[in-house]
Amino acid sequence: QIQAVIFDLDGVITDTAEYHYLAWKQLADDLGIPMDRSFNEQLKGVGRKESLDKILEHGGKHLTEEEKEFYATKKNEHYKTFIQDITPDDLLPGILDFMKEIKEAGIQTALASASKNAKPVIKRLEVEQYLDTVVDAAQVTNGKPDPEIFIKGADQLSVDPAYCVGVEDAQAGVQAIKAAGMYAVGIGAEEALSQADWVVQQPSQLSLEELKRRLEM
Numbered sequence: 001q002i003q004a005v006i007f008d009l010d011g012v013i014t015d016t017a018e019y020h021y022l023a024w025k026q027l028a029d030d031l032g033i034p035m036d037r038s039f040n041e042q043l044k045g046v047g048r049k050e051s052l053d054k055i056l057e058h059g060g061k062h063l064t065e066e067e068k069e070f071y072a073t074k075k076n077e078h079y080k081t082f083i084q085d086i087t088p089d090d091l092l093p094g095i096l097d098f099m100k101e102i103k104e105a106g107i108q109t110a111l112a113s114a115s116k117n118a119k120p121v122i123k124r125l126e127v128e129q130y131l132d133t134v135v136d137a138a139q140v141t142n143g144k145p146d147p148e149i150f151i152k153g154a155d156q157l158s159v160d161p162a163y164c165v166g167v168e169d170a171q172a173g174v175q176a177i178k179a180a181g182m183y184a185v186g187i188g189a190e191e192a193l194s195q196a197d198w199v200v201q202q203p204s205q206l207s208l209e210e211l212k213r214r215l216e217m
């Protein structure tokens with residue numbers, strides 16, 4: 001039986017995964033490093049600094065720590081211009097209904113986001129009241145695919161990870177959920193999220209009834 005559902009933010013609750021991609025793409029172009037959506041799958045869910053390292057490695061480029069700091073800040077400045085106008089209209093279709101359904105069933109919810117921008121984003125989306133706890137990048141040592149962020153979410157709700165469901169759009173995120181010993185719901189392409197227990201293309205395809213049915217299988 002499900003006691004908690006732990007949500008990723010970017011690409012699950014709202015389409016900020018697209019903004020992260022566009023901001024990284026711009027940066028990669030500036031650095032002369034080829035980047036496409038297929039490579040971007042490896043960046044989803046991964047922290048800012050680690051993402052930059054992956055892009056640099058991909059392009060065979062070496063930068064000093066100082067230069068990396070400069071580019072990471074530049075990417076974030078670009079990303080922040082995208083998120084400044086976010087409103088509740090930017091919630092992905094169906095996700096709020098799913099969150100409400102869960103809360104109404106007496107199941108707890110948490111947010112587990114690798115983003116340092118998570119708090120302002122959920123505030124602008126006006127979904128704080130549907131989240132019992134929030135774990136963001138500032139509170140964890142090891143980023144996804146390490147399970148720490150999901151374990152911490154479960155801890156903060158006093159729920160055993162075995163009774164938690166994690167919802168993710170990222171390969172690294174699905175790996176983190178599985179490593180935490182939770183049931184993993186993937187949102188996106190089946191090929192990219194093959195490690196998930198259940199994959200839907202869009203949040204509108206989520207329902208508590210179907211989730212329960214699958215957990216009983």
Ligand code: BG6
Pocket residue numbers: 009010017020043044045046047048051076113114115116117118137170
């Ligand atoms: C994750 C995103 O939620 O947060 C990644 O999926 C992003 O794409 C990471 O790199 C870190 O975000 P931020 O806002 O701290 O740069």
Ligand code: MG
Pocket residue numbers: 008009010011012017044045168169170173
């Ligand atoms: Mg995500």
